[in-house]
Amino acid sequence: MRISLTVNGEPREADVWAGESLLTALRDALELPGSKNACEQGECGSCSVLLDGELVCSCLVLAAQADGHSVTTVEGLADGEKLHPVQRAFVEAGAVQCGFCTPGLVVATAALLERSPEPSDDEIREALSGNLCRCTGYVKIFDAVRLAAGTMRT
Amino acid sequence: MLTPRSLDEALRLKSERPEARPIAGGTDLLVELNFDRTRPEALLNLNEVAELRGWSRENGSLRLGSGLTYTEAMVAELAGILPALAEASRTVGSPQIRNRGTIGGNLGTASPAGDALPPLLVEGAQIELGSVRGVRSVPLSEFLVGPKRNALEPDELVLAVRLDPSGAPQTFMKVGPRNAMVISVCSLALVADRERGELRAAYGSSGPVVGLVRAPFSERDSFAEQVAAAASPIDDVRGTAAYRRHALRVLANRALDRCLA
Numbered sequence: 001m002r003i004s005l006t007v008n009g010e011p012r013e014a015d016v017w018a019g020e021s022l023l024t025a026l027r028d029a030l031e032l033p034g035s036k037n038a039c040e041q042g043e044c045g046s047c048s049v050l051l052d053g054e055l056v057c058s059c060l061v062l063a064a065q066a067d068g069h070s071v072t073t074v075e076g077l078a079d080g081e082k083l084h085p086v087q088r089a090f091v092e093a094g095a096v097q098c099g100f101c102t103p104g105l106v107v108a109t110a111a112l113l114e115r116s117p118e119p120s121d122d123e124i125r126e127a128l129s130g131n132l133c134r135c136t137g138y139v140k141i142f143d144a145v146r147l148a149a150g151t152m153r154t
Numbered sequence: 155m156l157t158p159r160s161l162d163e164a165l166r167l168k169s170e171r172p173e174a175r176p177i178a179g180g181t182d183l184l185v186e187l188n189f190d191r192t193r194p195e196a197l198l199n200l201n202e203v204a205e206l207r208g209w210s211r212e213n214g215s216l217r218l219g220s221g222l223t224y225t226e227a228m229v230a231e232l233a234g235i236l237p238a239l240a241e242a243s244r245t246v247g248s249p250q251i252r253n254r255g256t257i258g259g260n261l262g263t264a265s266p267a268g269d270a271l272p273p274l275l276v277e278g279a280q281i282e283l284g285s286v287r288g289v290r291s292v293p294l295s296e297f298l299v300g301p302k303r304n305a306l307e308p309d310e311l312v313l314a315v316r317l318d319p320s321g322a323p324q325t326f327m328k329v330g331p332r333n334a335m336v337i338s339v340c341s342l343a344l345v346a347d348r349e350r351g352e353l354r355a356a357y358g359s360s361g362p363v364v365g366l367v368r369a370p371f372s373e374r375d376s377f378a379e380q381v382a383a384a385a386s387p388i389d390d391v392r393g394t395a396a397y398r399r400h401a402l403r404v405l406a407n408r409a410l411d412r413c414l415a
Contacts, residue, residue, distance in 0.1 A: 001155060018155035018196075018197055019187045019193070019194075019197070021184060021187070021188060040185070040188040040189070041184075041185040041188065041189075042181055042184075042185065042247065042248075042250065042251055043335055045248065045250060048250055054253045055249055055250050055253055056250050056253055056254050057250045057251070057254075059184065059188060060179070060180050060181050060184040060185070060250075060251075060254060061180055061184070061254065062155070062177065062180060062184065062187075062197070062199065064155045064157070064197075064199065065157075065177070065180065065199055065201050067157070108249070108250075111249075126249070126334075127249060129248050129249070129333065129334035129335065130247065130248020130249055130250045130251065130334065130335065131248075
C-alpha cells in the first residue's frame with residue numbers, strides 16, 4: 001500500500017506492506033537510516049522518532065499508521081550543516097562511544113528539553129529510561145543533556 | 155490494513171472482517187509482527203477513530219476511552235480521580251511506550267501482567283464492548299477469562315471502561331528488576347474504601363487472570379495473608395510462585411500502611 005506522510009517537514013510517499021514498521025519504512029523506502037534498528041520490541045529506544053511531536057519507538061508503529069501524520073527523525077533536527085544544540089552537546093560532552101544508541105538518545109533528549117527546559121536529574125533519568133546505552137554508563141550522556149539544556153536556555 | 159475514520163465504520167469493518175486484528179498503540183502487536191510470530195489476515199487500525207480517545211465524566215461516573223494512553227492517564231486531573239491507575243501507568247515501559255500504549259490494548263491483550271488491570275479491578279470497572287449488534291457492558295472480572303483471553307466476541311471491539319470512582323485512598327505497587335521497561339514479577343493495587351467499609355486488592359502476574367480480594371476493614375490484620383492465599387502464581391522465568399506469594403504479602407502490608415496512614 002502507498003502512504004503519504006510528512007517527514008522532517010517534507011511531504012513524502014512510500015510503498016509499504018501492511019505489517020511493516022515505520023522504522024523499516026524510514027530506513028528502507030524513505031532512505032533515512034539515522035533511526036537505528038536494534039531490538040525491534042520497544043526495549044532499546046534506538047529507533048526513537050517524534051510522531052506528531054510525541055516521542056515513540058518507530059519499530060512499534062505501523063508504517064501505515066503514520067499515513068497522513070508527521071514524523072521527525074534524527075536527520076530532521078539539524079538546520080542544514082548547523083547541528084541541533086542537543087547534537088552539539090553530545091559531541092562536546094563526549095557522550096558518544098559506539099554511537100548506535102546516539103540517534104535515539106538525541107531525539108529523546110530533544111523531546112525532553114522541548115517540554116521541560118530545566119529538567120532535574122530524576123526527570124532526565126525518567127525521560128531517557130527507554131533508551132539503552134551499553135558503552136557509556138550514561139554519565140557523559142547526562143552531562144550532555146545538562147549542557148544542551150544550558151545552551152538552549154541562553 | 156483497514157483504517158476506519160469513525161466508530162460506526164470501525165464496527166462495520168470488524169463485523170465484515172472478524173479476523174482483523176485491532177491495533178491501537180501497537181506496543182504488543184508490533185513485537186509479534188516484527189518477530190514474525192503472527193501474520194494476521196487483516197489489521198484494523200483504530201488510531202483514526204476519534205470516539206475511542208480521551209475520557210469524560212457523566213453524573214459522577216467516569217468513562218475512559220479504550221484509546222486512552224498511559225501518558226494521558228498520568229496527567230493531573232485524571233490522576234487525581236484514579237491515583238492508582240496513574241501510578242500503574244507511570245510504571246509501564248518507557249515514555250515512548252506510554253505515549254503509544256492504551257488501556258484498551260491492555261484489555262485486548264488481557265495479560266495477567268497488564269499493569270492497568272489491577273487498578274481498574276479494585277475500582278469495579280465495567281468494560282464497554284461494541285459491535286454492529288449493539289453495546290454491552292461486562293464487569294472486568296468477567297471480561298478476563300484466562301491468560302491472554304477475554305470475553306470479546308469476534309465482531310466486537312473494546313470501546314471504553316466505565317466506573318464510579320471511589321475517591322478512596324488507593325495505591326499501586328509492582329515488583330521488577332528495574333524501574334523502567336519491566337514486565338511485573340507481581341503487582342498489587344489496593345483501595346481502602348471507608349465509605350463501603352471495605353478493603354479491596356487486585357493482584358497481577360500472580361494467577362491466570364488479575365484477581366480481586368475483598369474484606370471488611372475489621373480484617374485489616376489478616377488482609378495481606380488473604381491476598382497471598384487468594385493468588386495462584388506459577389514458577390516462571392520472572393520469579394517463583396513462592397517468591398510471588400511472599401512479595402504480595404509484603405506489598406499488601408505496605409499498601410495498607412500507605413492507604414490507612
